[in-house]
Amino acid sequence: MATLPLNQDAKRIYLRLMGYARPYWPVFLLGVFGNALFATTDAGFVWFVRNFLKDAFARPDPKVLVWVPIGAVVLFFMRGVGDFLSTYCAASVGRRVIKTLRGQLFGHYLKLPTTFYDREAAANLLSKLTYNVELLAEASANSITVMIRDSLTVIALIGYLFFLNWRLAAISIILAPLIAWLIRKVNQLFRRYSQRIQNSMGDVTRIAKEGIEGHRLIKLFNAQAHEAQVFDRVNELNRRNNMKLILTRALSNPVVQLVASIGLAFVLYVMIGMVLRHRLPLEDFFAFLTALLLTTAPLRRVVNVAAPLQQGIAAGGSIFEILDCQTEELDAGRPLDHSRGDVEFRDVGYRYTAENGEVLSGISFHVRPGETIAIVGKSGSGKSTLVSLLARYYDVTEGQILLDGVDVRDYRLRDLRRQVSMVSQDVLLFNDTIRGNIAFSVPAAPPAAIEAAAAAAHVTEFTDDAPGGLEFLVGDRGSLVSGGQRQRISIARAVLKDAPILILDEATSALDTELERKIQQSLDELMRGRTTFVIAHRLTTIENADRILVLDAGQLIESGTHAELIAHNGHYAALHRLQFNV
Numbered sequence: 001m002a003t004l005p006l007n008q009d010a011k012r013i014y015l016r017l018m019g020y021a022r023p024y025w026p027v028f029l030l031g032v033f034g035n036a037l038f039a040t041t042d043a044g045f046v047w048f049v050r051n052f053l054k055d056a057f058a059r060p061d062p063k064v065l066v067w068v069p070i071g072a073v074v075l076f077f078m079r080g081v082g083d084f085l086s087t088y089c090a091a092s093v094g095r096r097v098i099k100t101l102r103g104q105l106f107g108h109y110l111k112l113p114t115t116f117y118d119r120e121a122a123a124n125l126l127s128k129l130t131y132n133v134e135l136l137a138e139a140s141a142n143s144i145t146v147m148i149r150d151s152l153t154v155i156a157l158i159g160y161l162f163f164l165n166w167r168l169a170a171i172s173i174i175l176a177p178l179i180a181w182l183i184r185k186v187n188q189l190f191r192r193y194s195q196r197i198q199n200s201m202g203d204v205t206r207i208a209k210e211g212i213e214g215h216r217l218i219k220l221f222n223a224q225a226h227e228a229q230v231f232d233r234v235n236e237l238n239r240r241n242n243m244k245l246i247l248t249r250a251l252s253n254p255v256v257q258l259v260a261s262i263g264l265a266f267v268l269y270v271m272i273g274m275v276l277r278h279r280l281p282l283e284d285f286f287a288f289l290t291a292l293l294l295t296t297a298p299l300r301r302v303v304n305v306a307a308p309l310q311q312g313i314a315a316g317g318s319i320f321e322i323l324d325c326q327t328e329e330l331d332a333g334r335p336l337d338h339s340r341g342d343v344e345f346r347d348v349g350y351r352y353t354a355e356n357g358e359v360l361s362g363i364s365f366h367v368r369p370g371e372t373i374a375i376v377g378k379s380g381s382g383k384s385t386l387v388s389l390l391a392r393y394y395d396v397t398e399g400q401i402l403l404d405g406v407d408v409r410d411y412r413l414r415d416l417r418r419q420v421s422m423v424s425q426d427v428l429l430f431n432d433t434i435r436g437n438i439a440f441s442v443p444a445a446p447p448a449a450i451e452a453a454a455a456a457a458h459v460t461e462f463t464d465d466a467p468g469g470l471e472f473l474v475g476d477r478g479s480l481v482s483g484g485q486r487q488r489i490s491i492a493r494a495v496l497k498d499a500p501i502l503i504l505d506e507a508t509s510a511l512d513t514e515l516e517r518k519i520q521q522s523l524d525e526l527m528r529g530r531t532t533f534v535i536a537h538r539l540t541t542i543e544n545a546d547r548i549l550v551l552d553a554g555q556l557i558e559s560g561t562h563a564e565l566i567a568h569n570g571h572y573a574a575l576h577r578l579q580f581n582v
């Protein structure tokens with residue numbers, strides 16, 4: 001998790017955030033103009049009051065009867081236009097910044113390497129996309145508007161104070177450095193608590209996601225109370241962090257205003273002394289006092305806006321941190337149209353993390369185009385890791401993998417991945433039609449090709465009776481279709497993709513024999529003419545494979561045909577006896 005950004009970093013984050021607003025600078029400037037208009041009207045009111053007092057009391061002038069009411073409307077009109085422009089333009093820029101950032105962040109998620117997803121909880125990434133990005137809207141639009149508007153108001157008012165009486169004005173801002181220091185300290189606290197709130201929001205999302213996705217498991221284990229308790233803990237932490245922020249926020253203004261009032265008291269002392277000695281005219285006294293009192297409201301707003309601004313900076317920090325992570329380069333390297341399917345592992349080693357040690361080591365074998373390789377071994381022996389190296393979900397940490405005689409790392413990643421299809425036991429379906437799910441592998445596929453793939457994978461057998469046929473909606477993560485149907489949809493995907501290399505992670509789940517026979521039939525058709533790696537559990541698959549690789553604790557300990565390995569009477573023979581009771 002990110003650490004608290006220092007002031008220096010905060011500035012950098014803010015500048016980077018404002019960089020996103022740069023393309024919309026005309027709208028932004030219009031917003032700033034609105035702010036300026038709004039700000040000057042406050043100073044305008046003081047000017048207005050002073051002249052009103054002068055013309056109505058000091059040297060009565062009948063014109064005052066006309067220009068004061070008209071002036072009031074004009075001033076309010078200007079104020080209204082300024083208010084509208086500042087609110088609308090800033091929000092318009094803010095929402096565009098959010099859209100860009102959200103799009104960029106999601107685009108980045110799609111290209112981050114698998115190792116990144118191994119480290120980060122999916123729910124935290126979701127929380128960043130929804131909650132954290134939304135906080136940026138507040139910081140890059142509303143808060144900055146208020147900040148500019150009210151800072152300008154304060155500056156305009158102080159400018160007017162100097163114009164009226166520079167000596168008094170100088171006295172009145174004597175405590176300004178102390179106020180600035182206070183605001184700075186408070187900002188640091190805001191940033192610290194915001195970061196904690198965002199982290200705990202990630203936890204809230206994570207636990208909620210687990211609870212929602214695991215609803216069946218929770219029901220079966222009667223674990224509702226336990227889950228509620230776990231949720232309550234993060235929920236409470238979130239509340240407590242929010243309250244710390246709110247406490248700081250609630251205290252910050254009274255403290256700042258108290259300091260300001262001490263300054264005010266000092267000025268009043270000097271001013272009243274001057275009035276008593278007839279050194280300050282009444283209208284100037286009132287004008288000065290009005291302008292001085294008018295600064296308190298915008299000052300209060302500037303202090304108030306610090307919290308959302310700092311929340312935005314903390315959110316920006318966490319988002320930029322992800323945007324700075326290295327993504328996979330999909331388009332660089334050697335193009336590859338259609339591989340022959342010749343795969344060679346040369347002394348391949350892999351470790352997920354330095355601490356965990358080697359998960360695979362010294363793996364060497366050569367697979368000729370069209371061969372079927374069965375990979376067997378105890379759970380945790382490295383079978384899944386081995387096949388995931390082929391599509392470069394992970395890159396070897398030692399040795400190399402060659403496809404058609406070329407290191408897989410030399411190919412364009414996009415092209416390399418086009419050469420590989422995967423059918424595994426847990427099939428991920430999107431909340432779309434069956435047709436859409438099949439066409440996922442080749443979005444531009446003509447309908448006839450999709451239907452042919454559906455037929456080849458025996459999908460049509462169940463869609464012919466289903467309402468809507470191939471247009472049947474599979475529901476969230478395919479919850480409306482059965483395990484066997486899901487698997488057939490995934491086979492149809494692979495048929496449509498027509499890649500020269502096929503990876504099968506065989507289902508161990510007990511499908512009924514009739515269904516198993518059908519799925520096997522579809523798979524046999526799919527495997528024809530392709531180099532196939534099967535993480536094999538079924539005896540028939542193993543026996544029919546051209547070669548069997550036996551893994552144990554990340555080492556390739558035996559390899560050969562079923563007959564050869566049985567004759568060898570080693571590890572495989574023992575595993576075979578154990579698994580199939582022969």
Ligand code: ADP
Pocket residue numbers: 118352353356359377378379380381382383384385386
């Ligand atoms: P198999 O498929 O034979 O069951 P795996 O390839 O899944 O074995 O796992 C091999 C080893 O690598 C295991 O010790 C497992 O704990 C570890 N492992 C698997 N996936 C990861 C991962 N994403 N990060 C860290 N370690 C992993």
